[in-house]
Amino acid sequence: EVQLVESGGGLVQPGGSLRLSCAASGFTISSYSMNWVRQAPGKGLEWVSYISSSSSTIYYADSVKGRFTISRDNGKNSLYLQMNSLRVEDTAVYYCVGGYWGQGTLVTVSS
Amino acid sequence: DIRMTQSPSSLSASVGDRVTITCRASQDISNYLAWFQQKPGKAPKSLIYAASSLQSGVPSRFSGSGSGTDFTLTISSLQPEDFATYYCQQYKSYPFTFGPGTKVDVK
Numbered sequence: 288e289v290q291l292v293e294s295g296g297g298l299v300q301p302g303g304s305l306r307l308s309c310a311a312s313g314f315t316i317s318s319y320s321m322n323w324v325r326q327a328p329g330k331g332l333e334w335v336s337y338i339s340s341s342s343s344t345i346y347y348a349d350s351v352k353g354r355f356t357i358s359r360d361n362g363k364n365s366l367y368l369q370m371n372s373l374r375v376e377d378t379a380v381y382y383c384v385g386g387y388w389g390q391g392t393l394v395t396v397s398s
Numbered sequence: 399d400i401r402m403t404q405s406p407s408s409l410s411a412s413v414g415d416r417v418t419i420t421c422r423a424s425q426d427i428s429n430y431l432a433w434f435q436q437k438p439g440k441a442p443k444s445l446i447y448a449a450s451s452l453q454s455g456v457p458s459r460f461s462g463s464g465s466g467t468d469f470t471l472t473i474s475s476l477q478p479e480d481f482a483t484y485y486c487q488q489y490k491s492y493p494f495t496f497g498p499g500t501k502v503d504v505k
Contacts, residue, residue, distance in 0.1 A: 322494070324442075332434070332442065332485055334494040346492040386453070388434075388441045 289314040291383045296392030303373050307392060309366040309383030316340075316385055317361035323368050325379035326391075335381070336368065351377075370394070400424050400488050404497035410505040417473040419500045421486035426466050430490035433462055433471045436499075437482045445484075446471065476502070 291314070295307040307323070323335040336357040337346040345357055356369040366383050373396045380391040401424035411417050421431065429449035436442040444453045446462040449469055459474045473480055481504060486497040 331499050332436075332487070332496040334487070334492075334496060337492060337494065346494075348493050382441060386444060386447075388443060390441050 288312075289387050291385065291387055291389035293381065293383050293389045293392035296381065296394045298395045298397065299373055300398050301373060301375055301396055303396070304369070304371045305373065305394060307368040307370065307381055307383075307394075309389055311364045311366075311385070314364075314385070314387060316359065316364055316366065319385045320344075321357075321359060321366045321383065321385040323357060323366075324382045324384050324388075325377075325394075326382070327376075327379040330379075333379070338366070399493055400427060400491060400495055402486055402488055402495050402497040404484075404486060404500050406500060407498065408501040408503065410503055411476050412505045413476055413478055415476045415505075417476050417480075417502060419471045419484055419502075421464075421469040421471070421497050423467045423469075423488055423490075427488045427490035429465050430488055431462075431464070431469050432487045432489065433460075434485045434487065435480075435482045436485065442485065473502075 290312045293309045320339045322337050325333050325335050338357045354372045358367045375396050378396045380393050382391045383389040403422045405420045431449045433446040434442040450462045461472045463470050483499045483501045485499050
């Protein structure tokens with residue numbers, strides 16, 4: 288069974304940092320490009336970042352560029368999102384996506 | 399950026415109905431379009447990629463069509479488990495934008 292399990296979410300103050308992780312099982316991420324997608328409470332889906340299978344190509348949404356960093360460790364079958372300088376508007380459920388979707392991890396940015 | 403629109407924004411239907419949702423891109427995206435289903439409180443699920451290819455395990459009552467700027471998701475015979483919100487997404491060029499969603503609820 289394919290599983291993508293995100294972790295690392297939580298409550299953080301504006302300006303703070305979090306590192307999200309996504310561990311894959313039943314699915315080898317090394318052959319696939321991966322994405323992070325987020326969903327603010329009661330809102331639609333917003334694409335956040337993309338990384339190619341070899342990490343050679345990386346894209347970010349303008350809303351997170353310069354603050355978030357996507358990375359992957361194919362040996363650990365894992366995807367990451369380092370989030371710095373967090374803002375209230377970054378509050379959302381963050382999903383790891385590679386054809387399959389994880390269950391999401393909630394990031395709340397509030398003072 | 400490529401802007402994605404969906405119509406209708408919501409629709410009411412009955413079990414057994416044929417349901418069609420339209421997605422339009424602001425510029426040509428060839429067939430770089432995916433469809434997702436999301437139920438309340440749950441993660442989205444991938445339904446279709448490359449505009450018309452069914453993800454593994456997705457029932458055959460779901461189908462996608464279109465190319466260029468106009469796309470359609472069709473549910474041939476709506477089932478109780480299909481009441482959900484449906485999103486399209488283009489992945490022709492970044493940012494990989496989503497449509498605003500179409501909510502399918504019970505008539």
